[in-house]
Amino acid sequence: xxxxxxxxxxxxxxxxxxxxxxxxxxxxxxxxxxxxxxxxxxxxxxxxxxxxxxxxxxxxxxxxxxxxxxxxxxxxxxxxxxxxxxxxxxxxxxxxxxxxxxxxxxxxxxxxxxxxxxxxxxxxxxxxxxxxxxxxxxxxxxxxxxxxxxxxxxxxxxxxxxxxxxxxxxxxxxxxxxxxxxxxxxxxxxxxxxxxxxxxxxxxxxxxxxxxxxxxxxxxxxxxxxxxxxxxxxxxxxxxxxxxxxxxxxxxxxxxxxxxxxxxxxxxxxxxxxxxxxxxxxxxxxxxxxxxxxxxxxxxxxxxxxxxxxxxxxxxxxxxxxxxxxxxxxxxxxxxxxxxxxxxxxxxxxxxxxxxxxxxxxxxxxxxxxxxxxxxxxxxxxxxxxxxxxxxxxxxxxxxxxxxxxxxxxxxxxxxxxxxxxxxxxxxxxxxxxxxxxxxxxxxxxxxxxxxxxxxx
Amino acid sequence: xxxxxxxxxxxxxxxxxxxxxxxxxxxxxxxxxxxxxxxxxxxxxxxxxxxxxxxxxxxxxxxxxxxxxxxxxxxxxxxxxxxxxxxxxxxxxxxxxxxxxxxxxxxxxxxxxxxxxxxxxxxxxxxxxxxxxxxxxxxxxxxxxxxxxxxxxxxxxxxxxxxxxxxxxxxxxxxxxxxxxxxxxxxxxxxxxxxxxxxxxxxxxxxxxxxxxxxxxxxxxxxxxxxxxxxxxxxxxxxxxxxxxxxxxxxxxxxxxxxxxxxxxxxxxxxxxxxxxxxxxxxxxxxxxxxxxxxxxxxxxxxxxxxxxxxx
Numbered sequence: 001x002x003x004x005x006x007x008x009x010x011x012x013x014x015x016x017x018x019x020x021x022x023x024x025x026x027x028x029x030x031x032x033x034x035x036x037x038x039x040x041x042x043x044x045x046x047x048x049x050x051x052x053x054x055x056x057x058x059x060x061x062x063x064x065x066x067x068x069x070x071x072x073x074x075x076x077x078x079x080x081x082x083x084x085x086x087x088x089x090x091x092x093x094x095x096x097x098x099x100x101x102x103x104x105x106x107x108x109x110x111x112x113x114x115x116x117x118x119x120x121x122x123x124x125x126x127x128x129x130x131x132x133x134x135x136x137x138x139x140x141x142x143x144x145x146x147x148x149x150x151x152x153x154x155x156x157x158x159x160x161x162x163x164x165x166x167x168x169x170x171x172x173x174x175x176x177x178x179x180x181x182x183x184x185x186x187x188x189x190x191x192x193x194x195x196x197x198x199x200x201x202x203x204x205x206x207x208x209x210x211x212x213x214x215x216x217x218x219x220x221x222x223x224x225x226x227x228x229x230x231x232x233x234x235x236x237x238x239x240x241x242x243x244x245x246x247x248x249x250x251x252x253x254x255x256x257x258x259x260x261x262x263x264x265x266x267x268x269x270x271x272x273x274x275x276x277x278x279x280x281x282x283x284x285x286x287x288x289x290x291x292x293x294x295x296x297x298x299x300x301x302x303x304x305x306x307x308x309x310x311x312x313x314x315x316x317x318x319x320x321x322x323x324x325x326x327x328x329x330x331x332x333x334x335x336x337x338x339x340x341x342x343x344x345x346x347x348x349x350x351x352x353x354x355x356x357x358x359x360x361x362x363x364x365x366x367x368x369x370x371x372x373x374x375x376x377x378x379x380x381x382x383x384x385x386x387x388x389x390x391x392x393x394x395x396x397x398x399x400x401x402x403x404x405x406x407x408x409x410x411x412x413x414x415x416x417x418x419x420x421x422x423x424x425x426x427x428x429x430x431x432x433x434x435x436x437x438x439x440x441x442x443x444x445x446x447x448x449x450x451x452x453x454x455x456x457x
Numbered sequence: 458x459x460x461x462x463x464x465x466x467x468x469x470x471x472x473x474x475x476x477x478x479x480x481x482x483x484x485x486x487x488x489x490x491x492x493x494x495x496x497x498x499x500x501x502x503x504x505x506x507x508x509x510x511x512x513x514x515x516x517x518x519x520x521x522x523x524x525x526x527x528x529x530x531x532x533x534x535x536x537x538x539x540x541x542x543x544x545x546x547x548x549x550x551x552x553x554x555x556x557x558x559x560x561x562x563x564x565x566x567x568x569x570x571x572x573x574x575x576x577x578x579x580x581x582x583x584x585x586x587x588x589x590x591x592x593x594x595x596x597x598x599x600x601x602x603x604x605x606x607x608x609x610x611x612x613x614x615x616x617x618x619x620x621x622x623x624x625x626x627x628x629x630x631x632x633x634x635x636x637x638x639x640x641x642x643x644x645x646x647x648x649x650x651x652x653x654x655x656x657x658x659x660x661x662x663x664x665x666x667x668x669x670x671x672x673x674x675x676x677x678x679x680x681x682x683x684x685x686x687x688x689x690x691x692x693x694x695x696x697x698x699x700x701x702x703x704x705x706x707x708x709x710x711x712x713x714x715x716x717x718x719x720x721x722x723x724x725x726x727x728x729x730x731x732x733x734x735x736x737x738x739x740x741x742x743x744x745x746x747x748x749x750x751x752x753x754x755x756x757x758x759x760x761x762x763x764x765x766x767x768x769x
Contacts (some may be wrong), residue, residue, distance in 0.1 A: 021476060021477045022476065022477055023475070023477035023480045051743055053743050090612055090627065090628075091612075091632075092604075092608075092611040093604045093611055093654070093655065095604070095657050097657075097659070102477040102657075104655055117632070119634070120633060120634055123634045244490040244491060244493075244494050245490045245493050245494045247521075247522075249522050249523035250523075251523075253522070254523075261490050261520075262490070263483060263636070268473070290521070292482070292486060300473045301473075302480065302483050302484070303475070303479070303483050304482075304483040304486035304487050304490070304519070353641075355637055355639065357637075358494065411635065412635060412636065415637065417634060417637050424639065424641030424642060424643070426631045426632060426634070429634045
């Protein structure tokens with residue numbers, strides 16, 4: 001049962017909670033000493049998501065080490081190696097909830113050499129929180145975080161100017177940092193930036209509004225997280241359904257049922273709509289949509305559905321169903337930005353597997369035209385190879401045509417993985433098309449990014 | 458219009474927002490279908506506990522109106538709650554599923570495993586589990602583990618590659634980008650798959666309530682003979698409790714997790730309905746594992762250490 005139209009009389013509480021709650025995925029980024037753990041700790045603690053036994057465990061270990069106060073970083077550092085070294089070495093996922101919303105937080109380490117971790121966290125995030133120390137202002141690491149958020153096309157970016165208590169809660173300090181960051185991020189095409197002055201340690205503007213900064217009239221971090229829209233660009237998206245699995249019961253009850261199952265990657269699909277199957281180009285009409293066993297007239301991203309088509313055409317896993325007349329180009333030559341995530345390098349001439357939606361094809365790296373330095377966005381031509389945490393442009397030739405959107409148009413059907421065929425290692429995260437949007441495009445969200453504009457490097 | 462409209466959430470600016478349960482359900486179904494599309498011999502670990510019951514329910518929805526294309530695997534510690542075994546067998550029969558059982562008792566009887574002095578059989582599950590995976594050549598093994606359960610699990614991937622010894626190496630995990638799950642593995646290796654990674658205990662209960670899923674009765678308040686060990690109420694029984702210095706008393710309790718009787722603690726509760734259980738969990742100041750699992754209290758990194766050895 002996916003409908004809430006038939007409230008179960010025995011469960012008024014849960015039904016009410018269900019209808020009021022949405023899910024926001026967000027990622028945090030900050031340098032080592034910017035207070036990211038403190039911010040995360042405060043969000044978890046003040047939203048009452050840290051329970052007594054977890055706090056007791058932290059206190060026990062902290063005392064055992066001779067520390068006076070409980071070390072809240074222990075809440076988030078889950079591995080032996082992390083606790084031993086006192087650093088976070090990997091993305092962890094945290095969960096907390098308020099009456100308005102459920103949150104999935106990708107807690108990503110801020111270390112320079114862990115760019116891949118921020119890329120991982122940002123890939124599924126609707127929002128990124130970039131932390132800045134008010135005393136230091138916008139530094140190289142801040143620009144790196146903004147660039148990664150822009151590259152991954154995270155729809156909302158929050159600049160949290162932390163440690164305001166150490167600059168006497170001065171409005172001018174905050175305004176200067178916010179202005180500098182916003183100018184930089186807008187230039188990279190970040191569509192929405194919200195700057196919030198906070199003190200994670202003292203609790204100013206994290207969950208509770210600060211009485212120390214009367215000059216600030218905006219939301220607290222939590223208020224903003226609770227109210228930011230999560231499916232903002234649905235209507236401007238091109239509808240896409242990658243076929244995951246063909247459902248054919250072949251039972252007495254369903255002798256002729258043939259459904260194409262998948263999670264809608266973008267946009268909406270309606271019964272009666274004409275669709276085209278890629279890469280074959282065959283066309284049909286949607287005869288029915290099953291939403292996990294229930295027929296519906298319309299379905300949208302990110303629902304997992306099963307499409308039934310009017311005509312019996314050849315469709316299998318890896319195909320892409322799109323509205324006729326709104327097709328992505330099919331191509332064997334992909335130009336993209338990749339973030340290299342493996343320890344072994346990626347070199348020109350290397351044979352790889354390319355996983356795009358539900359389709360995996362053989363591919364070869366034809367060229368690596370440039371490597372990007374995130375600090376100043378300068379490009380280094382023809383590096384020959386990319387190593388861990390490098391970001392670069394690549395040209396990849398695939399063995400079969402794939403139907404590929406630009407990443408600017410669709411994060412889900414414009415992204416891909418490069419995989420080492422020998423051992424299955426994920427080598428790189430790829431984003432098709434231009435690296436960064438232009439400020440003009442960001443200002444006009446409704447307009448899809450053109451392929452031949454923007455920052456190229 | 459249609460039922461889809463009824464799931465639209467009010468209070469946001471988009472008519473297309475999904476409720477958080479719909480979003481989690483959709484994500485889990487996507488994961489089940491990815492595995493069905495990419496692997497040869499997947500299996501669902503099924504203990505009869507609420508997480509594995511929710512997994513099975515999601516799998517049934519993911520492939521409807523066709524049958525679930527996976528079999529089930531129960532690691533039987535020999536110290537099960539009879540209500541749970543009865544439930545397991547009934548569900549298997551009802552849906553025409555195939556059940557594999559890996560038995561800790563068989564290993565003990567054959568002298569391949571030795572009973573621990575504390576009587577806890579939970580850590581003994583790892584060997585029968587991993588050997589069954591190898592002998593049946595399972596290449597994808599669904600587990601009901603959630604990242605909110607424990608801090609080592611917070612670092613776990615949705616697709617978690619295991620070597621031929623089923624070992625987990627937290628420092629050599631594949632980054633998980635977008636919804637592009639990489640399930641490539643060499644012969645002998647397998648992938649542990651966690652479709653409920655992003656669910657919390659409360660989500661699981663809310664979903665059970667929304668979907669009207671039946672559970673074993675021990676999840677609801679009932680009177681039972683229990684005794685206290687290490688601060689937890691354990692069920693008295695042939696498995697080895699109570700000892701001489703432990704006294705049995707009848708209490709009104711329920712279980713938050715279902716596992717081996719020797720290490721799964723009950724909580725005092727008068728929650729006899731789903732609604733009451735949800736209210737109780739929402740108000741609880743203890744985590745699920747902190748309240749009910751003795752084996753996680755053994756050391757600071759107990760879960761990480763067991764997972765490294767092949768535990769799920």
